[in-house]
Amino acid sequence: MTTNATASTITQEDTQLRVLLRTATSRDAVMATAVLERAGIATRVCATLQELVLEIGRGAGAILVSEEMLSGDDAAALSDAVSVQPPWSDLPVLVLARQGADSRAIAVAMEGMANVTVLERPIRVAALVSALRSALRARRRQYELRRILDDLSEADKRKTEFLATLAHELRNPMAPLSTALAILTRKPLTPEAALPYYRLMGRQIDHMVRLVNDLMEVSRITRGKIELQLGELKIDQVIRDAVELSRPLMDAGRHRLEVHAADAPLAVEGDGVRLTQVFSNLLNNAAKYTPEGGRIDVFVERDGTNAVVRIRDNGAGLPRDMLASIFDMFVQVSGTARAAQGGLGIGLTLVKSLVELHGGTVSAKSEGLGQGSEFVVTLPLAIAHDAGAGKRAAPSTEAAIARHSILVVDDNRDAAESLAALLGLLGARTAVAFSGTEALTIAESFRPSLAILDIGMPGMDGCELARRLRADPARSGLTLIALTGWGQPDDRVRIAQAGFDHHLLKPVDMEELSMALRRLAQR
The missing domain is CATH 3.40.50.2300 (Response regulator)
Structure with a gap:
């Protein structure tokens, strides 16, 4: 018994x-x-x-x-x-x-x-x-x-799926790039006929840059290793900027997008670029996972001392057991890979981290697969004050760059010469060096006001070159900008200790370079 x-x-x-x-x-x-x-x-x-x-x-x-x-x-x-x-x-x-x-x-x-x-x-x-x-x-x-072993196994599975997605997404833009290059090199075209191919290549490069930037940024953001440029922002303007960024996806899907503004303007203390990134990611997500001709609504409301933004769609929806984990790294809803249309599945991780850095929260709601989704972002309202006084219009990218004599140093000849050519088109005087030793020689006669140095050069690397340039009293006013593919916190500390004024990731974004020069000038 x-x-x-x-x-x-x-x-x-x-x-x-x-x-x-x-x-x-x-x-x-x-x-x-x-x-x-x-x-x-x-x-x-x-x-x-x-x-x-x-x-x-x-x-x-x-x-x-x-x-x-x-x-x-x-x-x-x-x-x-x-x-x-x-x-x-x-x-x-x-x-x-x-x-x-x-x-x-x-x-x-x-x-x-x-x-x-x-x-x-x-x-x-x-x-x-x-x-x-x-x-x-x-x-x-x-x-x-x-x-712990089960969690590690699940994380490893997610990472494997993520790497497979990454490989797939990085290959996608390579095909049109390769085709466009083959056309341009084998068939003489007039500037007008060639323009569509240049635009195609630009779009595909932008797509690859976005994928790589997301990869590099997600680690820094999730660990809080970024600095927010805080200021008072009108939520309505942030939403308008995000809608503008997401408009191509909305139009491609023929979605109907409506923004329902609050009764009175709402202001938050935040970083405009980062909050625009948050809401454009959420809008892109809604557009990707909503069937063609779907409906997407954005509601801006006030809830006590908080601004609340709800982004609702009638798309693919989410299983209820994934509503909490959907913001975790490498998590993707099973069976939705085709709908992702060129993403790595880390956008929501970035959204959650950025919102939390602003002191807010983000959550997901859904009645289940096929029932649509709603993402709710809550941000604390700013204390009202006159944020418009004393503001001056920032100079244009061309104006910020044109005032400089720029020395570009990179052991990759194509990279150095193309960057120098672009800076020259924007009005700067430029010189190019392909090694640290050559850069020291050219600097004697060229006397640059700004040097953009590649870090990973053989022999004398960018950090050693920066230290030698800084050691010369005659170059006390020289601005040094590091250019590298490495952007981890340890790399940034090493670069700052070498005497650099700013750190840019490859490939150079001219607007980011212009903003860096403006900030350095304000110091």
Whole structure:
């Protein structure tokens, strides 16, 4: 007969940490159960070895078995049952042995099972409870290890899927780039005829830059390693800017977009570029996952001291069990890869991190797949003040760059010469060097006001070149900008220590360069 030691409902944790008992007599079972129940240890009495093996499969924290129950082939059978555990598991087996010489049954059990403790009878109640509690503590750590291994396995699976998506998305723009280059190099075209191909190449390069920037940025943002350029912003203007960025996707999907403004203008303290990035990402997400001709609504509201922006669509929707994890790194809704239309699935991670850096929150709502989605962003309202006084119009990109004599240093000749040519078109005087040694020589006669230095050059790298340029008192007014593909915090610290004024990531964005020069001039 099988009996349960506890009459109350057994939770999953109780099942995982219960002690399976197989004692010599039913009287022993009753006594052991009573003792362990008073100690707060869940138990299950098993009448046969077959039942014990079955219950191991359902969950066990430890096994407590009398030596007499291991007679005959039972010791080997129990060893066989315990041997099929998964790698993380090492189920504790405690054997209540008779006093005296070691028996053959115990020897077989100890040979066949790694985690065996022999307790000689008679045993004090405190000693039995202490031994079981120690075994259960160890078992609990095993379950924690299982959870960690499961989480690592799931994370590895997500990362593998993410890398496959990344490879696919980076290949996509390469095909039209390759085709356009083949056309331009093999067939002479008039400037008007060639213009569509140049525009195509520009779009594809912009797409690749966005993918790479997202990859590099997500690590910095999620760890809070960015500086926000804070100022008072009108939410309506931020939404308008985001809509403008997302308009191509909206038009391509023939979606109907409506913005429902608040009754009164709402202002928040934030970084305009970053908040525009937040809402354009959410709008792009809605456009990508909404079937053609869908509807997307943006609601701007006030809720006490917060501004609330809700972006609602009637698209693919989200499973309810993913509403919390959808913002995690590498998480994508199964079966929606085709709808993503050229993304890496990290946009929502960026959104969550940026919103939290602004002191806000973001959440997702959906009734399920096919039922549409709603993303809700809450941001604290700014304390009202006159933010318009004293503002001056910023100079244009051309004006900010044209005033400089710029030395471009890069061991990649194509990169150096093309950047210098572009800066020249914007009005700057330029010179090019392809090594640190050559740059020092050219700087003597060219006397630049600004030097853009590649960091990863062979021989004398950009940091060493910067230190040598800084060591010359004649160049005390020289502005140094690092140009590199490395943007991690350690890289930025090393670059700043070398004497650089600013750090740009490849490829150079002229507007970002212009903004950097304006900020440096204001210092």
